[in-house]
Amino acid sequence: DAKTTQPPSMDCAEGRAANLPCNHSTISGNEYVYWYRQIHSQGPQYIIHGLKNNETNEMASLIITEDRKSSTLILPHATLRDTAVYYCIVRVGWGAQKLVFGQGTRLTINP
Amino acid sequence: GAGVSQTPSNKVTEKGKYVELRCDPISGHTALYWYRQSLGQGPEFLIYFQGTGAADDSGLPNDRFFAVRPEGSVSTLKIQRTERGDSAVYLCASSSGLAGVNEQFFGPGTRLTVL
Numbered sequence A: 001d002a003k004t005t006q007p008p009s010m011d012c013a014e015g016r017a018a019n020l021p022c023n024h025s026t027i028s029g030n031e032y033v034y035w036y037r038q039i040h041s042q043g044p045q046y047i048i049h050g051l052k053n054n055e056t057n058e059m060a061s062l063i064i065t066e067d068r069k070s071s072t073l074i075l076p077h078a079t080l081r082d083t084a085v086y087y088c089i090v091r092v093g094w095g096a097q098k099l100v101f102g103q104g105t106r107l108t109i110n111p
Numbered sequence B: 001g002a003g004v005s006q007t008p009s010n011k012v013t014e015k016g017k018y019v020e021l022r023c024d025p026i027s028g029h030t031a032l033y034w035y036r037q038s039l040g041q042g043p044e045f046l047i048y049f050q051g052t053g054a055a056d057d058s059g060l061p062n063d064r065f066f067a068v069r070p071e072g073s074v075s076t077l078k079i080q081r082t083e084r085g086d087s088a089v090y091l092c093a094s095s096s097g098l099a100g101v102n103e104q105f106f107g108p109g110t111r112l113t114v115l
Helices: none
Strands: A009-013 A018-023 A031-038 A045-050 A061-064 A070-075 A084-092 A105-110 B005-007 B010-013 B019-024 B031-037 B044-050 B053-056 B065-068 B075-079 B088-095 B110-114
Touching: A009 A018, A018 A031, A018 A084, A018 A105, A031 A061, A045 A061, A045 A070, A070 A084, B005 B088, B010 B019, B019 B088, B019 B110, B031 B075, B044 B065, B044 B075, B075 B088
Parallel strands: A009 A105, B010 B110
Antiparallel strands: A018 A070, A031 A045, A031 A084, A061 A070, A084 A105, B005 B019, B019 B075, B031 B044, B031 B088, B044 B053, B065 B075, B088 B110
């Protein structure tokens, strides 16, 4: 699975959009970009995934660059409950497979 | 519906003892995963089951660690002769196991402390 690089920490004001970057320059054509988050003392939670098109669901939007070497997770109106560690993971999308977590980005939403 | 549950939520044991950690996956999920997470680190893969069989156990650190899933549902992670370095949060996850993108659903974890 391709390696990802994320900033170790970020801050965002409550109510503003939080934009979390991820670099995955060695991504292969059949690898998807997944995002999970982990709120303190809980297990990780799936957020969104994408292959090459931008994706949106009720939690977030995922913007993937045309060359697929980087992506951005967008939380459009961050709340205090969005404070968590966010993990960007690249892996082959199909079937049941392990997730390889990096260090993630610790996002703090400030009131 | 019910999510992934893990018991116990906390386990304190002494060095050299044997421990068992239990995971109840979401009903109907055929794939089950174990991860462990040390303080300040991301989760680290240990083993994954497809049904009753271990499809990938490449993450088990040594032969003191063993996991079973005899009926393809509940799984038990077993650690023999525990060491202080085994202290971590042990996370279990399950997914449908079907073809296609498989979202993994995680339990709350078992915090293991080896004194």
